[in-house]
Amino acid sequence: MASEEIFIGRQPILDRGNSLFAYELLFRSGTKQNFANVHDDLAATANVINHAFAELGIEQALGPYKGFINCDENLLLSDILEVLPTDKIVLEVLETVEVTPQIVERCQELKARGFTIALDDFVNFEDKFKPLLDIIEIVKVDLLPLDRDALALTTQALKRWPALRLLAEKVDSREQAQYCHDLGYDLFQGYYFAKPAIIAGKKLGHSQLSLVRLLGLVLEDAETRELEGVFKHEPGLAMNLMRLTNSVATGVRTKVTSLRHAITVLGRRQLQRWLQLLLYTNPQGGDVASPLLQLAATRGRLMELLAAKLHPGRRDFEDHAFMTGIMSLMPSLMSVPLEEILRGINVAGDVRDALEKGEGELGILLKLSHALEIGDGQACHDLAGQLAEVDHMTVNACLTQALTWASNIGKENA
CATH class of the missing domain: 3.20.20.450 (EAL domain)
Structure with a gap:
């Protein structure tokens, strides 16, 4: 091998x-x-x-x-x-x-x-x-x-x-x-x-705006009651958050029964992750794990796992990698340009550079994720070569873990 x-x-x-x-x-x-x-x-x-x-x-x-x-x-x-x-x-x-x-x-x-x-x-x-x-x-x-x-x-x-x-x-x-x-x-x-189908002049829907606002509040470490206040106006989103937090992928053993419980059990770092994934669910209900959510979740998790190999112990860098992967598909999800989405969230500079210009280590990780998706072996080789501690064995192992995690989203705990 x-x-x-x-x-x-x-x-x-x-x-x-x-x-x-x-x-x-x-x-x-x-x-x-x-x-x-x-x-x-x-x-x-x-x-x-x-x-x-x-x-x-x-x-x-x-x-x-x-x-x-x-x-x-x-x-x-x-x-x-x-x-x-x-x-x-x-x-x-x-x-x-x-x-x-x-x-x-x-x-x-x-x-x-x-x-x-x-x-x-x-x-x-x-x-x-x-x-x-x-x-x-x-x-x-x-x-x-x-x-x-x-x-x-x-x-x-x-x-x-x-x-x-x-x-x-x-x-x-x-x-x-x-x-x-x-x-x-x-x-x-x-x-x-x-593929993003950008619709000129399209504005974010009510639920999407609420989620972007929620994400902003979590990033700013807002009070739990402020978060609950936003969710109360969006019962569909609250229901989807319950379904996501009760899925195998969270690793939470206890049954989450309320919003406050979800926020307490998950902690801020995990909540931030699930709010990002929540953007990809349908507030009207239906299957939680859509193909776009699966793709975004796999991309985000793969980047997070590779980030941990690059900089062990740097949780902030792992979080930024996950967010970059998730947000990279938001134009496809919302049919609005990336700039419009980023306007509503105060994201870190390295995340913005990766999303807008493909720059920095996060930019390389994002390009590597995309090269794996389309099966471009040469690009995978070239991009992995730009990252210390990352070879094809590491990439394949991390991808397998990411796919396993993503396939457990929406699968209820027994």
Whole structure:
């Protein structure tokens, strides 16, 4: 493992209700150019998969979500797959795999064992795919080379297999996602939901303004009754705070029953964190852990954990790292520019520099988090190289911890 520098990236896959369904796990080399993938080297792949599942605990990090893994012919036919949890993993047959009787038989065998099988990067229907389409469960249609008419034709051809779930990959915008939704697609892969759709002249909503005000009060160490006063006018936010503070992720053992109790049990430092996450919840109720909240929480927690490696014992730096990660996605959440959001909160100078200019150590951590999300191995290598005490092993371990923590948000304590 030490000889091969591999970063673990991931891409979210959403369902028709815009809830998180799975992550595609990306194993990216930091030492080869052009997003080089390690799947051409079976030994390296075996090392990475074994390390990710046996040592890092990726299975726990996935929480309730599935993990998609790319399989070339060598990996598909190898016994490395034996170590993977069949109920959690979707095996993606790459487009480079030739559909031979041996491959079809192997896919049938893996399916019988409990794996879900998907066909990756599907573009145009050809007869050679028929034997696979009879047994697989998911087809990932690559949107990049297809215009709307070609996409409609490909989709129509696949409808001959009514049991197939269609997944649109490389979804670049909400409009594209909606078009695929209308065509009958079940799953959607990409960070389209996290792209800011800035609406000119849009002002923050009432609940958002209240939260920004609350965050400001906590940062200024205001009295508990002042905080309670703001919450009293926002019952939806108060309810969501209860749900968040009673989730596994807080580590709080006692059932939190009131606002004052939440503030007392959590303490100011933790309260600040949960108020930041509360911005990503819907005050009208519904699922607390939206995909955007999951992304923000993972980003914030990853940056916080890496900050602790950079400057052990500096709690203020860890808090600033967490806040930078969370706030970096607020333009996507609120559809207003970052400057507008920062106007309402007195954030520390290093947080502001990282968010506005990408500067300082926090700026590097933010760029590294983003590079991991999109699976840019070369950028991960370059950015980690600018941080003392941080290598690919540290980054992967911290990412796994961050994913585990984020997947526990909204999951109630037993």
